[in-house]
Amino acid sequence: MDRERLLHLRNKEDVVKLPALERVAVCGGTHGNELSGVYLVRERLKKRRKSEVMEPVTVVTVMSNPRAVHRCVRYTETDLNRCFTDAMLSFSVSDQTPFEIIRAQELNSQLGPKGSDQATDLICDLHNTTANMGLCLITYSDCDWICLHICKHLQREMATIPVRYIHYDFPPAEAYSLDSVGKHGFAMEIGPQPHGLIRSNIFTAMQEAVQLMLDWVRLFNSGSEFEGGWVDVYSLVKNIDYPRDPQTHIITAAVHPDLQDRDFCLLHPGDAMFLSFSGESVRYKGKEPLYPFFINESSYYEKGVALFLARRRRVEIPSIQSSRT
Amino acid sequence: MREGRGGVSAGSKVCSRLLLEEFRKTQARKTVSQHCSAEMEVVTLPVLHRMAVCGGTHGDEMTGVFLVPELERQRREKGDGIWPIALTTVLSNPRAIKECKRYVEKDLNRCFTSALLSSSITDSTPYEIQRAQELNSLLGPKETEDAIDIICDLHNTTANMGLTVISYSFSNWVCLHLFKYLKEKVTTVPVRLMLLDIPICDAYSLESVSKYGISLEAGPQPQGVVRADIFNFMKEAVNAVMDWIKIFNSGQVIEGGEVESYMVEKSIDYPRDPETQRPSAAVHPQLQDQDFCLLKPGDPMFLTFSGETVKYEGEPRHPIFINEAAYYEKGIAFHLAQKKNITIPSIQAKKD
Numbered sequence: 001m002d003r004e005r006l007l008h009l010r011n012k013e014d015v016v017k018l019p020a021l022e023r024v025a026v027c028g029g030t031h032g033n034e035l036s037g038v039y040l041v042r043e044r045l046k047k048r049r050k051s052e053v054m055e056p057v058t059v060v061t062v063m064s065n066p067r068a069v070h071r072c073v074r075y076t077e078t079d080l081n082r083c084f085t086d087a088m089l090s091f092s093v094s095d096q097t098p099f100e101i102i103r104a105q106e107l108n109s110q111l112g113p114k115g116s117d118q119a120t121d122l123i124c125d126l127h128n129t130t131a132n133m134g135l136c137l138i139t140y141s142d143c144d145w146i147c148l149h150i151c152k153h154l155q156r157e158m159a160t161i162p163v164r165y166i167h168y169d170f171p172p173a174e175a176y177s178l179d180s181v182g183k184h185g186f187a188m189e190i191g192p193q194p195h196g197l198i199r200s201n202i203f204t205a206m207q208e209a210v211q212l213m214l215d216w217v218r219l220f221n222s223g224s225e226f227e228g229g230w231v232d233v234y235s236l237v238k239n240i241d242y243p244r245d246p247q248t249h250i251i252t253a254a255v256h257p258d259l260q261d262r263d264f265c266l267l268h269p270g271d272a273m274f275l276s277f278s279g280e281s282v283r284y285k286g287k288e289p290l291y292p293f294f295i296n297e298s299s300y301y302e303k304g305v306a307l308f309l310a311r312r313r314r315v316e317i318p319s320i321q322s323s324r325t
Numbered sequence: 326m327r328e329g330r331g332g333v334s335a336g337s338k339v340c341s342r343l344l345l346e347e348f349r350k351t352q353a354r355k356t357v358s359q360h361c362s363a364e365m366e367v368v369t370l371p372v373l374h375r376m377a378v379c380g381g382t383h384g385d386e387m388t389g390v391f392l393v394p395e396l397e398r399q400r401r402e403k404g405d406g407i408w409p410i411a412l413t414t415v416l417s418n419p420r421a422i423k424e425c426k427r428y429v430e431k432d433l434n435r436c437f438t439s440a441l442l443s444s445s446i447t448d449s450t451p452y453e454i455q456r457a458q459e460l461n462s463l464l465g466p467k468e469t470e471d472a473i474d475i476i477c478d479l480h481n482t483t484a485n486m487g488l489t490v491i492s493y494s495f496s497n498w499v500c501l502h503l504f505k506y507l508k509e510k511v512t513t514v515p516v517r518l519m520l521l522d523i524p525i526c527d528a529y530s531l532e533s534v535s536k537y538g539i540s541l542e543a544g545p546q547p548q549g550v551v552r553a554d555i556f557n558f559m560k561e562a563v564n565a566v567m568d569w570i571k572i573f574n575s576g577q578v579i580e581g582g583e584v585e586s587y588m589v590e591k592s593i594d595y596p597r598d599p600e601t602q603r604p605s606a607a608v609h610p611q612l613q614d615q616d617f618c619l620l621k622p623g624d625p626m627f628l629t630f631s632g633e634t635v636k637y638e639g640e641p642r643h644p645i646f647i648n649e650a651a652y653y654e655k656g657i658a659f660h661l662a663q664k665k666n667i668t669i670p671s672i673q674a675k676k677d
Contacts, residue, residue, distance in 0.1 A: 042603075043630045072653075130547040194483040194547030197650035200607040200628045254391075254553040275553045277395040298549035301425075 016145060017323035020221040021121040021184070025060045025111050026210060028126040030081050030178050031299070032068025033195040036206045037126025043207075057217050060120070064107060064178060067099060072196055074299050075100055081125075081187075084180050086173040089114060104178075112181040115172060122146065123182035124213060126206060129191035130298045132261040134162035135209055137186040140175045142167040146184045146220075148231050148317045153216045154209055155231075161190070161205045164264060166293065166310065167235045188213075192261075195298060220322050228319040234264070234291055234310040241304040243274055243282055252276055255296045255306060263293045267309065274306070368498060369675040372574050373537075376475040377413040377464050378563060382434050382531050383651070384421025387551040388543055388559045389479030395560070409571035413473070417460060417531060420452060425549050427651050428453055434478075437533050439526040442467060457531075465534040468525060475499070476535035477566055479559060482544035483650045484659075485614040487515035488562055491540040492532075494522045494588065498581075499537040501669045503569055505584050510565040514543075514558050517617055518586040519645055519662065545614075548650060573674050581671040587617065587643050587662035594656040596627055596635055605629055608648045608658060620644050620661070627658070 026044065028037025044061040063069060065080045076099055083089075083104035089112075093102050111120045135158065137151050148165065155163040172180065179185030188209060193202045220226065242251040253274035254260075259267070267273070268289045274282035290309035294300060378396060380389025393414050399407060400414075416422060418433045429452050436442075436457035442465075446455055464473045482489075488511055492500040501518070508516040519542075525533060532538025541562055543555050573579055595604035606627035612620070620626070620637050627635040642661040646652060649659075 039607075039630055130550050192547075194545075194550075194650050196548065197483055197648055197653065198604075198607045199648070200610045200613060203607055203630065204610075204628075250394075251391075251551075254551045254556055257553045257557075260552060260554065275557075277391050277556065278398065296550055296552070298547050301549065 015225055015319040015321050018146065018320055019121075020322045021057060021146070021217050022221070023058050023060065023120045024122045024124070024214065024217055025062055025120045025182065026124050026126070027062045027064045027111075027178060029066065029069040030064040030125055031074045031079075031127060031195075032065050032070070032076075033072050033074050034126070034128040034193075035072075035196065035198040036128050036190060036193065036203050038063070038069050039198055039203060040126060040206055040210065057214070057221055059214060060111070062107070062111070064125070065100065065103060067103075074195070080104060081177045083176070084108070084114065084178055085176045086114070088176075107178060108181055111178075114181045120182040121184060122217065123179045123185035124210065125177065125179045125185070125187045126210070127187050127189045128193045128195065128202070129189055129294060130194055131191050131263055131294050131296060133189060133191045133263045133293055134164065135205060136164050136166050136189045136293070138166040138168065138179075138189055139186040140168050140170050140172070140180060142169075142233050142235060142315055144184055145317055145320050147186050148233075148315065149220075149226050149320060150186075150213055150216055152229060152231055152317070153226075154212055157212050158205070158209060160201070160208075162264075163209075165231055165233050167233050169235060220320075223322055225319055225321040228317050230314050230316050232312055233315045234293065234312050237290055237309050237311055239305045239308045240273070242301070242306045243276065251301070253280075253282060256281060259292065259307075260296060263295050264291050266290070267292050367578055367671045367673050369673055370497070370499065372674045372676060373410060373474040373499070373570050375411045375413065375473045376477065376567075376570065377415055377473050377535070379415040379417045379476060379478045379531055381419070381422040382417040382478055383427045383432075383480060384418050384423070384429075385425050385427050385548040386479070386481035386546075387549065388481050388546065388556050390416070390422055391551055391556065392479060392559055392563065396563075408567055409574060410475075410567065412567075413464070415460070415463070417478075418453065418456060427548070433457060434480075434531055435529045437461070437467065437531055438529045439467065441529075460531065461534055467534045473535045474537060475566075475570070476532040476538040477563060478530070478532045478538070478540045479563075480540055480542045481546045481548070481555070482542050482646060483547060484544050484616055484646045484648055486542055486544045486616050486645065487517065488558060489517050489519050489542040489544075489645070491519045491521070491530075491542055492538070493525070493528050494520045495525050495528075496539075497537055498669055498672050499573075500539050501584055501586075501667060502573075502579055502581075502672060503537075503539060503566055505582065505669070506569040507562055507565050508584075510568070511558060511562050513554075513561070515617075518584060520586045520588045520665075522588055573672070576674050576676060578671050578673045581669045584667050584669055586665050586667055587645060588665050589645065589660045589662045590642065592657040592660050593626070593644075595653075595658045596629065604653070606633075606635060609634060612644065612659075613648060616645050616647050616659075617643050 028041035078098040078100045080100040151165045243253045253276040256272040256275045258272045271284050272281045273284045292307045295307045380393035396414050420429045431451040431453040433453040442461050490504045504518045546555050596606045598605045606629040609625040609628045611625045621641045624637045625634045626637040644659040647659040
């Protein structure tokens with residue numbers, strides 16, 4: 001399938017035809033304390049858009065982890081958004097199975113099954129981060145033209161917040177997040193916002209982005225041609241942990257003030273990265289300048305991640321049109 | 326009279342009204358309002374002997390969680406002599422720190438009223454009430470002569486409050502002078518004073534255990550996150566507190582003057598859905614991050630999720646703790662405070 005898409009690019013006049021997106025899911029509360037998505041889903045459900053059929057697309061709205069949402073915690077037993085690998089989706093559940101693994105399998109039945117023809121066409125999973133990332137679409141593909149075109153559309157239409165595209169290079173079987181259940185999908189990540197609270201401007205930006213995405217889907221489904229172009233893609237290379245005490249494993253430094261809030265600003269070898277609590281600077285020792293993101297995300301301390309590093313490259317995208325017409 | 330296990334120790338059980346009054350007289354303790362028009366005589370106060378720096382009273386407020394061990398590391402490396410006063414360092418709520426949560430069963434920083442400190446402990450008593458009584462034994466007992474001189478309790482907030490010194494209005498001139506000094510010395514961030522007009526027996530937070538207690542509240546910082554810039558100015562503030570103590574204890578006259586305070590009057594809750602009780606609006610973008618700025622009648626206050634603006638209808642007041650994540654469950658969107666200028670006298674330590 002990818003090869004076919006690439007062949008189409010040989011002649012840039014060609015328009016790539018792709019199936020219409022008949023079923024779209026908007027998911028929030030995958031992490032129960034990331035409140036923009038929680039409130040957005042609640043608003044949509046309140047307006048009885050639980051399953052709206054507006055030609056030509058059905059939009060399903062889902063509160064992914066109601067138990068975590070109720071307690072306003074990221075998760076109750078295990079991180080739901082790490083439970084969607086093929087292995088975990090086929091795990092035999094028992095009384096001892098953590099709630100989130102069972103819930104992931106329920107969501108896979110409802111919105112998948114992952115990898116099958118019945119899977120939802122597009123999943124948009126709503127998240128917040130404490131990092132200064134603006135709006136990011138995070139996906140597992142750097143050649144999913146649907147996701148890339150949606151990104152281009154948001155970049156063009158959204159004035160108040162930067163929009164970027166992040167690519168995690170995992171094969172589908174190892175893709176672990178909810179958005180991987182759909183035929184196309186992305187996490188829509190917006191920050192900075194502390195967990196457990198809601199900032200009005202961030203909520204409004206997310207609302208606007210979801211609406212723009214749905215508008216794009218309707219236009220696409222109705223046969224509009226979307227002109228090709230290019231999108232800057234940030235591909236994850238590696239993550240960096242905090243300096244830690246070798247015995248206690250407790251962190252001994254914070255992200256350096258020169259790096260804090262500078263997501264997507266190029267980090268060069270020798271640049272300050274951490275400042276220890278006793279006042280010493282720790283510098284970036286990598287050989288390659290890379291782009292940091294998820295700088296100082298609170299929920300990543302326990303995962304051993306202070307920041308991610310990415311390479312950036314320009315990806316050409318073809319013109320596309322729904323194959324209905 | 327307080328009773329119950331974990332309450333006031335036998336030796337200082339004589340927390341009778343008489344002793345309390347004597348204590349207050351010798352400490353030259355007067356309420357702030359009575360002194361607004363005091364003449365500028367030099368007030369003599371006893372030398373300060375013991376201080377505590379507490380962190381992790383809320384287990385997810387990370388500046389204190391990391392600054393307290395850093396102070397302990399300095400002590401190991403350089404010895405006690407680096408500080409001008411006997412310093413006790415405390416991680417207040419170890420269980421909450423371990424889980425990186427505000428609290429395990431009950432907010433520790435609401436457990437220091439006289440009633441809760443003297444309540445009986447049973448198997449079903451929340452962990453934090455027991456812990457509060459332990460801390461009261463360690464640093465108090467509250468309202469007695471044995472209580473530690475100064476508690477500096479370190480906190481963070483998601484609100485845009487810079488460095489805010491929080492104290493009770495019954496506090497003596499020491500707290501107000503500390504604030505005055507901090508405001509001069511800490512220049513990287515706005516420094517303000519928030520006062521709670523609550524009598525000491527109802528004062529509910531950890532620093533009320535000491536004779537002169539302050540909370541240092543630094544924000545904005547998300548819970549569970551440590552920001553280097555906030556850590557640095559909090560470290561600077563703690564060092565400044567100790568510098569001031571050194572100056573005071575040396576016997577120098579510390580000049581008085583005017584300090585600007587924000588006296589909390591009430592709180593405003595979010596508009597809520599009558600059925601679910603969940604917030605139906607967020608703090609309006611024009612109010613978000615505007616802590617300490619004047620809120621006037623007609624100013625936007627909340628923006629509902631369906632796009633309507635809710636305006637403020639009250640006396641002009643200063644909002645504080647705007648959009649603090651931990652206050653959603655307490656029904657608080659922000660506090661409202663009145664600005665009050667307080668005249669403080671010059672003070673001087675009287676050597677023992």
